Amino acid sequence: MREWSLWAESRPPGPPGRGPRDWVLTGVLMVAVLAEGLLRPDVPARVATVVMTLALIPALLWRRERPLLMVVIVFGVSWVVPLFTGHQPELISGAFVLLLAYSLVRWGSGREIVAGVALILGKIGISGLTGAIPLSEVIAGFLLMCTLFALAAAMRFRGRLRARELDQxxxxxxxxxxxxxxxxxxxxxxxxxxxxxxxxxxxxxxxxxxxxxxxxxxxxxxxxxxxxxxxxxxLRGGDPADLAPSPAVADLAELAGPSPEGPRVDVEFTGDLRDLPPTLGTAIYRLAQESVTNARRHARHATRIGVRVHGGDAIVRLRVSDDGDGGPVRSGGFGLAGMRERAALLGGTCDAGPDVTGGWTVTATLPRSLT
Missing domain, CATH: 1.20.5 (Single alpha-helices involved in coiled-coils or other helix-helix interfaces)
Structure with missing residues (x-):
């Protein structure tokens, strides 16, 4: 079994890109820095501190893509500037650097984490040794950073576990x-x-x-x-399991009617559903079955679940909807991921979300011809 090494750790896949929230955060922090600079005349080297902080805040926009570089820039500048001003930055709004430290451990590679953490803790330690900050602040800084690093590491592990479960x-x-x-x-x-x-x-x-x-x-x-x-x-390896007869589109009629497990299910067939490839019929059945199961489990106050299958000339459409409360994603499970995977393997699509008229709707579109 291969031993784990932080130095060899790679970056987590799929970091979120820059979105509206990042721009809003940057703008709000800039306003906060300006406001603090105006309202706190006691800040040493106030103009230089405000200008430096304003110039460094945009580094937050690249904190996920280039975490180590942003840490080096921000902590490096905040380390060098006091050599010229003679004062440590004392803006409360300058605490945005904590986000950079968090992003370093959350999204950086092992080498980036080692280098960045050494830089951050080294800056705190050297500031204490030179008397720039009192010992109590050095201890508090170490504790705060270690807590932040632990939180980021926990979120990193959680993200990796979720990605592994999704792959499974x-x-x-x-x-x-x-x-x-x-x-x-x-x-x-x-x-x-x-x-x-x-x-x-x-x-x-x-x-x-x-x-x-x-x-x-x-x-x-x-x-x-x-x-x-x-x-x-x-197929991705593994031994074949015991096989049961594969269901078809016509078997969806068995889902219709009232059920002690949840709302009533109404099934409707339209269009031409004759001569469907057996694989396609089975896929439609599986997608509908999973959608009905999810609706019965999670649709609050629902009284009806509608299943509609329409056969067109080139595609077959499936729509499963309920009259519940709708709202955000109802479950943190991986049923929808499996449904999307099945549809994609057959050249189709599968989506789910709140309906504009209320309730929750799952739609799937699959080609009639499998190539």
């Missing part, structure tokens, strides 16, 4: 889809074997019937190849 949910959905695909491919192969046996039996007495059997075999082979391509994309 996607993997499980791939394996589940692969098992469903196994059923449909086995069905096609069985049909080919039966037709081949029939063709052999009638080949001498009825050549036309034998030709018809070959045509059916050809069609089944094309479908089986299409299913196999999808299976290869979906």
């Amino acid at each position: 949910a996607k993997l499980l959905e791939r394996e589940r889809l692969a098992r469903d695909l196994h059923d449909t491919v086995a069905h096609h192969v069985s049909a080919m074997a039966i037709r081949a046996q029939a063709g052999i039996a009638v080949s001498r007495t009825s050549p036309d019937a034998a030709v018809d059997a070959l045509r059916v075999i050809e069609a089944e082979a094309v479908r089986a190849l299409s299913e196999m391509r999808t299976m290869v994309r979906a």
